[in-house]
Structures are given as C-alpha cells and as structure tokens.
Amino acid sequence: MAGILKNHSANDFGEFLSKKQKQWIDTTLRWQEVLSYDPQPATGCSPREVLWSKNKSQLYHYRFTTERKYRTPIILIYALINKPYVLDLVPGFSLVEHLVNEGFDVYLLDWGEFEWEDRDLTCADFICDYIAPSVKKAARNAGSKEVNIIGYCMGGTMTTLYAALFEKPVLKNLVYLAAPIDFSGAGTYDVWLKAPGYDPDRIADTLELIPKEFIDWGTRMLNPLANYWGTYTRLWKTIEEGKSIEFWKSLNKWAGDNINFPGGAYRDWIRDFYQGNKLIKNQVIVRGQRVQLQKIRSNILALVGLRDHIVMPHQTAAALSYLGGTDKTYLEYPVGHGGLVLGSTARDEVFPVISDWLIERSEPLEEE
C-alpha cells in the first residue's frame, strides 16, 4: 500500500475512489429503479389457447410450433403456491416450450388467483372438480385414451391423489418434480408445522382465505438471508458488473407473484399431509374414497434437487417404494427446489431427461 501511495499521488487515488463512488451511486440508483418501477418482463410466452375454464382456473393448450409426434398428451399440474408460469418462464428457459418443441401435445392447469368466495375449497375439490375434468378434457382434445402428467411440488402430491382415484383416462406416465409423497423428516417445515402451538384448524377458521403474504412469509423464512437480503444484493452485484438482469427480473417477478390459499385446502394440506403423513399410510379419504397408493400402476419418473430445503429428496423418493407399477426411475440434481425448472441445469439436463423418458413411453402419432 505504501508503494502505491509512493508511486502515485494522493490526487490519483482520490480520483479513482471518486470514479468508483460514482459507479456505485449509479448502480444503486439503477438497483432502486429496478425494484421500484421498472416494467415487469413478459413471462409465460409460449403460444396457447384456453381449452377449458372453471371459476378462476384455466386449462391451457399450447400450440404446436413443430410437427406433433406423440398421441399421448402431457398435462402439467402445478402447486397452489405462486403461479404456474414458472414452467414457461421465458423463451429458452421453459419446460413447456421444450416439450412442445419435442413434438408433445402440452396442457397446463392454471389455478388462477383465489378470492374470498374460494375460501372453502378443499383438496378434494381440487382433485375431483378441477384436475379430473382437466385431464379428461385434455385427453379428449388429444384423441388419446392415455395421458402423461408432470406434477411439480404440491401439484405432484395432488396428482397422486387423482391417479389413485380415477382410472380413466389411463395415466401412463407420471413425472414428479420435487413432489412430496412422504411427509416425515420435512426439514424446517417439520419443526414449524408440528410445533405444539401450530394449529391449522385455528388458522383456517380465523383467516378463512389464507393471505398470500402469510404463505410467502412461510416460504421465504426457510432461508431468510437469501430470500430477504441475498437476492437483492445479487441484483445489485449483477448491475454493478454490467451483466444482464432480465432473468433475475423474471425470476423475481415469479417469486413475488403469490396467490391466496383457500382455507379448506390449507387445513387438509397441513393436517392430513404434514402433521398426519396420511398419504403413505393410505389414510387420505377423498369424498368417501380411500387413496391407495398401490393402485397407481403408471410408470414413474421422480426428479429431486439435492439442495432443496422445501421438499427433501427422500420425500419424493418415497414414490418408488409406495406406488404400484414396475417402471420407476429416480434422479438427483445438485440444485434447489426451483432449480428443477429454472436455470441452466434445468434447461440443459432436467428438461432433456424428462422428454427422453417420456418419448420412450409415449404412443407415437400415426398418420391416419
């Protein structure tokens, strides 16, 4: 240090610091601009049409950008937390786009944004009145007696309930993306949701429609430093280094785009699944019917993120032990919960694995 000061004047050094300070001020101003009023990036851009709608939910059918090669359609079922456009985030980083480009007939069930009138909706309602008709309509539209379903996170769990209860159309292939089946050892959720003072009935009775902020807080607090501080610091660093912030903006848009959670479903989800772990015990009852996991005979592909702190890998891996059927594949990736559908690992490794696995097991479309 002494050498530097010896060889260069204090004036030079001051000039450097002043230049650097200006850069930091500009960076910070831009950072503040991005966070406050920068326009939101376009997401969910794959061309589509609404095939069916009910209440706020819509079933999208994606238009073919290439020749359709497989008769068996793919239906994407997403969780009741945040919005499903994460599966079609931006061109180049979209599972939907990838599947359509591979020649699949792709459908996605968007739950919509739940409001006060939806507060009584239960898990059973979602299975019987939303997922079941969606699957039926997709199969009818595709002209197929079989379907493939990709269930992400809670969407995978709900798909499991559906698969155990509905025989037609035949569920040929089931892909789990970080979907919990066994709710024991659920990490931080295990501590929070099984604490003696945590009563889902009290919460659902009082709040009725669980506010999106409540759900968001619960998810962000799993990793508070990264979610409340790290993500914004990372944006600041990206701007300072002059790199593109478009992907960050898309991701941040999705992360902050939460939806209210119907109280009825919240009660079921916490009490029967997290607290009771009833799914693997075959104790879940949906409209009088018992959900028996061994009844599911479809082929299973279970994908997990090793750094996932929302759904632990063993929670998804349980599908291989408890579900019926013989064709079961389990794969791990060094990513977190979102890393299976977001980012370069998803695009370069996860998406091709899903499509290749489905191609091997889907009925090709023969010219009539």
Add this chain to the structure above:
Amino acid sequence: MSNIFNGEEISKTFLNPYEFWKRAYFMNESSITAVVREGVETQAFANYIDVILNSYLQYLKLYTRISQQWANYLPFATRHDTARVAKLVVSLENKVDRIEDQILDDLAEIKEDIAQLKVNKDTNIVSDLENLDKKIDKTLNGIKRISQKTSTLEKTMKQLEKKMAEKQSD
C-alpha cells in the same frame, strides 16, 4: 490515472472500500445463511413465532366478529354477500360444465356407434355382393349348360330331320 489504480490491483491492497464490502458479503453469505437457518430450525423459534401468530389470530377473530356484527346493520352488501353470489355463479358454471361433459361423452359414444354401424353396413354389402356374384356365376353356369343342351338338341333334331328326309325319299 496510472495503470496501478485498476479495480483488481486496488482490491488486492484493500484500499477499495466498495470492493471490500462486496467481497466480504459474498464470501460470508453461505456461512451466515447456515447460522440463520440453524436458528430458524429450532423449536424455540417455532414456539416464539406461534405465540405471535396465535396472538394475532385471537385479535383478528375478535376484530372480524365485531366488524361483521357492525356490517350486518349497514345497508351495503358485505364480502360474504358478494362471495355468496360468486359461489352461485361457480355452481351454475359447474352444472353447465357437467351437462357439456355429458353431451360430449354421449356424442363420442354416438360417433363410435355410427362408425361401428358403418363398418357393419360395409361388411354386409361386401358379403351381399359376394353372394350375388356366386349366384350370377351359378346362373351363368346354368345358362351355359342349357345352351350346351340346346345345341346338342339342335344337332339331334337336325340328324332326325335328315333321317326323316332320307326315309321320305326312300
């Protein structure tokens, strides 16, 4: 400004406070995260949060009860009233959806039946034609046999005529 004052060189000397702050945060992020996560994963944290949550729920329950009682006296529709109307709309939508589904199912069944009938009809026509063909063949064969017999008869008659003519001339 001399080359020695580029960002990298300055950072090495720790004279650049901005670079130092940036590096310090990202170098320590994972360890701080680990500590924070360890903290939020404890039973004590969960209990603490539940105390706050339950107090809030208690307050909210009381507030909701009072505000609902008060709202009942107002000449305006409450959110419960609006929600009731919305639920009616959704249930109506459900009914229409079920009817549409039934119609589509029935249509699909009818289409299948028609296709089956067509197949049956086509199969019948083919077998009828085959039968007709066989009958025509039989008839043709009969005609051939008749024509052969006729020509034999003609020959016999001609021979008889010839013989009769010979007898008459004798």
